Amino acid sequence: MNKLNSFTKQARMLKTLAHESRLMIVDRLSHGECSVGGLRKLVGSDLSTVSKHLALLRAHGIVEDRREGTTVYYRLRTPCVCDFFTCATKVLKDRSRRE
Amino acid sequence: MNKLNSFTKQARMLKTLAHESRLMIVDRLSHGECSVGGLRKLVGSDLSTVSKHLALLRAHGIVEDRREGTTVYYRLRTPCVCDFFTCATKVLKDRSRRE
DNA sequence: TTCCTTATTGGCCAATATGCCATGTATAAG
DNA sequence: CTTATACATGGCATATTGGCCAATAAGGAA
Numbered sequence: 001m002n003k004l005n006s007f008t009k010q011a012r013m014l015k016t017l018a019h020e021s022r023l024m025i026v027d028r029l030s031h032g033e034c035s036v037g038g039l040r041k042l043v044g045s046d047l048s049t050v051s052k053h054l055a056l057l058r059a060h061g062i063v064e065d066r067r068e069g070t071t072v073y074y075r076l077r078t079p080c081v082c083d084f085f086t087c088a089t090k091v092l093k094d095r096s097r098r099e
Numbered sequence: 100m101n102k103l104n105s106f107t108k109q110a111r112m113l114k115t116l117a118h119e120s121r122l123m124i125v126d127r128l129s130h131g132e133c134s135v136g137g138l139r140k141l142v143g144s145d146l147s148t149v150s151k152h153l154a155l156l157r158a159h160g161i162v163e164d165r166r167e168g169t170t171v172y173y174r175l176r177t178p179c180v181c182d183f184f185t186c187a188t189k190v191l192k193d194r195s196r197r198e
Numbered sequence: 199t200t201c202c203t204t205a206t207t208g209g210c211c212a213a214t215a216t217g218c219c220a221t222g223t224a225t226a227a228g
Numbered sequence: 229c230t231t232a233t234a235c236a237t238g239g240c241a242t243a244t245t246g247g248c249c250a251a252t253a254a255g256g257a258a
Contacts, residue, residue, distance in 0.1 A: 018113035088109040
């Protein structure tokens with residue numbers, strides 16, 4: 001059923017990660033689960049904005065959540081997305097060496 | 100002078116790559132340089148559209164160009180961006196296994 | 199029940215991205 | 229010179245994204 005080619009799927013995933021706040025969230029979650037409020041303090045945006053970022057990450061299978069009372073905790077669902085950080089850092093370093 | 104934090108820079112690079120046509124272009128260039136016209140056939144968009152994608156990739160240091168007569172050839176400037184494909188494929192596979 | 203805390207969703211608007219067409223530029227050929 | 233080829237760029241319309249506020253939902257406590 002999923003007839004989307006590889007480039008389309010890769011582009012969607014990259015788009016999902018291609019935002020400063022969402023990168024901060026993923027990086028934070030790579031160290032362990034965190035509540036929405038906790039992530040809000042981290043990124044500094046409105047709670048509703050953070051919640052929407054999380055909804056997007058969840059819709060794309062990057063994170064999953066767990067409710068405990070009124071608090072919702074998020075965690076990474078695909079831990080290897082962190083490889084993007086290694087990858088991105090490497091590219092950025094490589095690029096700065098050439099400038 | 101570049102006071103941008105790491106997340107901002109990473110987000111910019113991901114945004115630059117987060118487009119189906121640009122991914123196709125980078126993938127094609129990973130096999131060797133190619134003219135704008137050649138890339139146009141590959142992605143199927145208007146030549147001006149492809150040219151703008153290339154301008155964006157160039158502005159972000161992903162590709163560089165070389166003119167030969169009236170033809171302009173593009174090539175990857177930071178070959179390790181291809182690691183993103185490995186990375187993305189890995190994540191996508193990992194995700195599909197969990198669904 | 200009502201109140202409070204925490205998070206999600208809807209609405210709205212500003213900012214950005216995308217893509218096409220038309221125009222401009224650079225090089226080569228005649 | 230003119231013409232043709234191959235790209236690049238400006239402009240404009242549309243689509244998407246991002247973020248805030250307000251409203252809503254879901255739990256826990258009194």
